[in-house]
Amino acid sequence: MIRIIDKLFLFIYSIAIGVISVFIACIGFEWIREDDLNDMVTELYRNDSFLIATIIVGLVLLVLSLRFFVVSLKRSSSTAPSIDQRTDFGDIRISIETIENLALKAAAKQRGVKDLKARIQASDSGLNIILRAVVDGENSIPSLTEEIQKAVKEHVEEIAGIPVTNVAVFVANVIQSAPNKSRVE
Structure with a gap:
């Protein structure tokens, strides 16, 4: 504003x-x-x-x-928001956009997911990842969202090395797959 x-x-x-x-x-x-x-x-x-x-x-x-x-x-805030970590060898900065892409990549590998959007919130205890998904409706939504949560948490923690405290999945819609048309000859 x-x-x-x-x-x-x-x-x-x-x-x-x-x-x-x-x-x-x-x-x-x-x-x-x-x-x-x-x-x-x-x-x-x-x-x-x-x-x-x-x-x-x-x-x-x-x-x-x-x-x-x-x-x-004022100090310019043009730098992208990031998560900073200190290691024995120096500082590491991982952009929020990178974490979003990691989360989207892991969630997209799940069968039945059609459209995804991610939002990341960083806190002292770890990352809160909020995913908005459109699914195909052919798989159980509770089991699909649980698989997405597990895959995203494991993938982000493994690749980025940052603890994930919460992965929330919001199923925004179910899309209908096109019916297979029978062809009579």
């Missing part, structure tokens, strides 16, 4: 800076005559409502500038 607000602020800030840049360029190219500029400034000081609007716009631009300055100083 904050990123969306920052993008909106950046858009507004860019428009305002663009307008100010065009105005300054027009003055530099002498497209706005000195007399017209003097008249504008004189009108600005005579009209209280325009003066208040100018103050508000100036303060908003100042606040936006300060916001972008603070955001630019």
Whole structure:
């Protein structure tokens, strides 16, 4: 949500800076005559409502500038979320996306699974893996989900070396397999 607000602020800030840049360029190219500029400034000081609007716009631009300055100083979170481990030889970082792919690979090997999505939650005690699956409906759903849970837990723990505390399987749908058409000759 904050990123969306920052993008909106950046858009507004860019428009305002663009307008100010065009105005300054027009003055530099002498497209706005000195007399017209003097008249504008004189009108600005005579009209209280325009003066208040100018103050508000100036303060908003100042606040936006300060916001972008603070955001630019924050440490970038552009690195992918990962799970960090320390070994005798150094640090190991495994991305959450890697764990998702390992879980999907293990679950996809199970017969009767048609479509999968995975979400990983890391905690101090281990990984919580949530799988969303579409199954074919020809196998028992409880036994199929138990096989998926067991296969995913074993595969992720073996390959990544990270304990898996929970594997939750949500069966989102059952798809009907196409009936075999009998052919009469």
